[in-house]
Amino acid sequence: MKDSKSDKAGTRTIRVGALARVEGEGALHLVMDGDQVEKVNLEIYEPPRFYEAFLRGRDFMEVPDITARICGICPVAYQMGSAHALEKAMGVYDEVTPEIRELRDLLYCGEWIESHVLHMFMLHLPDFLGYESAISMAADHGETVKQALRIKKLGNVIMDVTAGRSVHPVNVCVGGFYKAPDPDKLKALLPEIEACLDLMCQLTLFLAEKIDYPDLERDYEFVALCPDEGYSMNLGRIKSNKGLDVDQQEFGAAIEEQHKAHSTALHSIIKGRGEYLVGPLARLNLMHEGLHPKAKELVPKVCKLIGKNLPWQNNFLSLPARGIETVHALALAADIIRNYTLPQISRVRITPRAGYGGHGTEAPRGVCWHEYETEDDGSIRTAHIVPPTAQNQTTIESDLRELARQVVALSDEDAALRCEHLIRNYDPCISCSVHFLKFKRTLKS
Amino acid sequence: MSYSQNNLLIATCGNLMASDDAFGPMVARDLRQLNPSGIEVVDLDIRPAALLDYLPGRTGLILVDAVHAPGLTPGRVLDWDWFSPDRPELVNDDTMSTHGLSLAMQIDMADQLGMLPSYVRLIGLTIDPTLAVGQKASPDLVRNVLTAADLIRMHAEHRSDTPREPQYA
Numbered sequence: 375m376k377d378s379k380s381d382k383a384g385t386r387t388i389r390v391g392a393l394a395r396v397e398g399e400g401a402l403h404l405v406m407d408g409d410q411v412e413k414v415n416l417e418i419y420e421p422p423r424f425y426e427a428f429l430r431g432r433d434f435m436e437v438p439d440i441t442a443r444i445c446g447i448c449p450v451a452y453q454m455g456s457a458h459a460l461e462k463a464m465g466v467y468d469e470v471t472p473e474i475r476e477l478r479d480l481l482y483c484g485e486w487i488e489s490h491v492l493h494m495f496m497l498h499l500p501d502f503l504g505y506e507s508a509i510s511m512a513a514d515h516g517e518t519v520k521q522a523l524r525i526k527k528l529g530n531v532i533m534d535v536t537a538g539r540s541v542h543p544v545n546v547c548v549g550g551f552y553k554a555p556d557p558d559k560l561k562a563l564l565p566e567i568e569a570c571l572d573l574m575c576q577l578t579l580f581l582a583e584k585i586d587y588p589d590l591e592r593d594y595e596f597v598a599l600c601p602d603e604g605y606s607m608n609l610g611r612i613k614s615n616k617g618l619d620v621d622q623q624e625f626g627a628a629i630e631e632q633h634k635a636h637s638t639a640l641h642s643i644i645k646g647r648g649e650y651l652v653g654p655l656a657r658l659n660l661m662h663e664g665l666h667p668k669a670k671e672l673v674p675k676v677c678k679l680i681g682k683n684l685p686w687q688n689n690f691l692s693l694p695a696r697g698i699e700t701v702h703a704l705a706l707a708a709d710i711i712r713n714y715t716l717p718q719i720s721r722v723r724i725t726p727r728a729g730y731g732g733h734g735t736e737a738p739r740g741v742c743w744h745e746y747e748t749e750d751d752g753s754i755r756t757a758h759i760v761p762p763t764a765q766n767q768t769t770i771e772s773d774l775r776e777l778a779r780q781v782v783a784l785s786d787e788d789a790a791l792r793c794e795h796l797i798r799n800y801d802p803c804i805s806c807s808v809h810f811l812k813f814k815r816t817l818k819s
Numbered sequence: 820m821s822y823s824q825n826n827l828l829i830a831t832c833g834n835l836m837a838s839d840d841a842f843g844p845m846v847a848r849d850l851r852q853l854n855p856s857g858i859e860v861v862d863l864d865i866r867p868a869a870l871l872d873y874l875p876g877r878t879g880l881i882l883v884d885a886v887h888a889p890g891l892t893p894g895r896v897l898d899w900d901w902f903s904p905d906r907p908e909l910v911n912d913d914t915m916s917t918h919g920l921s922l923a924m925q926i927d928m929a930d931q932l933g934m935l936p937s938y939v940r941l942i943g944l945t946i947d948p949t950l951a952v953g954q955k956a957s958p959d960l961v962r963n964v965l966t967a968a969d970l971i972r973m974h975a976e977h978r979s980d981t982p983r984e985p986q987y988a
Contacts, residue, residue, distance in 0.1 A: 443836060446865035492868055496920050496928075509924060512931040520932060527872040541864040 411778045414771045415636040429757040442542045450485040451737030453546040455744035460548045462731025473717035474550040481536045482607040483707040487529030489738035490696040493801045495522035501795040502585045525570045550721030571704040578697030582679035591687040596656035605664040623732040642765040649768040652740025654695040659685035669702035689799045726752025763802045827879040829860045832867045838954040842885045842944040849968040868920040879938035886943035893947040901939040
């Protein structure tokens with residue numbers, strides 16, 4: 375819903391009642407004086423859900439199943455963050471076997487595939503191709519949409535076979551998996567994975583070739599997990615392109631979460647420096663050398679079609695970045711399944727103890743960091759979760775501040791659409807961040 | 820013409836932790852307890868965007884969800900042909916849900932792509948839009964769940980083909 379009005383001083387206000395195609399509830403308020411932007415507020419008003427509070431006192435083994443319910447789109451991210459952090463608290467982190475770690479990557483591949491494809495082709499691509507929604511886009515690009523749906527479904531199936539179900543998987547536990555997935559059932563997925571991998575390579579080139587991406591280059595601080603090898607989903611130090619380089623446990627101390635009057639979600643900054651960006655663009659810029667060879671060979675082709683070499687400083691390019699990451703996830707899933715045999719153990723044995731653990735993993739939208747303190751009996755003393763959308767909020771507002779200068783001459787409706795389009799670059803999950811969007815622009819002159 | 824029932828999908832949706840939004844998942848539980856033959860029950864939970872995954876090859880679909888219906892009092896079980904012009908207006912942007920791609924949008928998209936069964940029905944429970952995550956369910960929720968499950972069994976047994984022209988054809 376959009377409306378606009380003028381007040382007695384000649385100011386103009388534009389409202390967008392709810393931002394479509396993002397998760398959760400929020401609003402945007404711009405105040406402008408001529409072409410100068412006075413205020414940009416991303417007003418997240420979805421009520422807090424107090425997960426960190428009601429985790430207190432629960433047994434540590436319950437945590438992955440509870441945190442999974444923070445989000446319907448990225449439950450695996452919340453399970454992986456809590457499982458890794460609590461393994462540190464319980465002192466078994468280094469005992470987790472390589473086979474269990476590979477299964478965790480496989481599960482994450484399923485979530486990346488499902489979440490990325492949903493976002494790219496159902497929620498974001500209509501913006502770039504000039505359609506109101508994926509429904510109207512499907513009339514002209516039906517085959518593309520069907521191909522995307524096929525790949526999205528495969529992501530769900532990978533999660534289903536690996537972890538019992540795709541929405542809020544039930545097989546993940548602290549220490550590994552309750553039961554190792556059936557090798558035959560996983561290997562039966564290989565032909566479809568290989569077919570979808572070829573399709574996704576074609577679709578990624580389509581995204582690079584057919585879209586004229588808006589120009590909004592900014593000097594971002596990109597933050598992502600950076601392992602010594604590979605393209606991380608679960609492991610690695612947390613680094614940035616501007617000098618951040620911390621162990622997983624230290625990340626909480628490196629950032630500062632701030633309350634803002636206009637948002638029920640906390641805003642994160644790097645201490646002493648300021649805003650930063652997590653998500654596909656950050657990962658691709660920092661870790662592209664670690665991509666699976668199938669995805670890596672696509673990068674120069676995509677760069678040539680777009681006309682920009684890495685690092686990309688324009689978050690509208692998060693769309694092809696997601697395409698490349700989806701190719702990576704499909705190729706990695708195929709490799710893991712080809713090599714998979716039933717492991718000797720599906721989880722490590724844990725004796726409850728008092729402890730502390732902090733760990734982040736790469737949710738589709740970026741680093742999702744958890745920390746927990748436990749009591750002697752393994753119950754949760756404190757819980758702290760830093761979701762990716764909350765970390766990106768300040769950066770989204772800065773992007774909007776820059777974009778607002780470009781759209782000052784546009785009509786209220788067109789300006790609102792451009793702002794919504796920009797916000798969708800982040801695939802924001804407001805439901806997660808409060809553990810989004812009304813648009814209001816006030817023009818003072 | 821009568822359908823073979825095994826192509827009938829019952830797709831439920833909702834959040835067990837959000838008061839009466841638990842309606843859909845609770846109906847799924849009830850249906851599964853009796854293990855009815857000929858129908859497949861899929862609980863989409865709080866990810867309704869997965870509905871399209873389950874549509875190819877279906878001849879019938881019954882959607883089960885909590886709904887905001889302006890003008891209707893909370894606590895009513897709705898039972899409508901999805902495409903009936905008389906079906907009450909529903910509000911898609913549910914403050915308690917995380918519906919990134921709403922059920923209504925997916926129905927329209929499936930229609931656009933030729934994937935939509937000709938039989939689509941909504942079993943909905945009208946809920947109070949001010950209810951929030953963590954609040955207790957209303958006292959009548961269990962009774963309404965049983966009513967809905969009975970309606971679904973009845974439709975599964977007696978539904979008949981009513982060919983419908985795709986909206987976007």
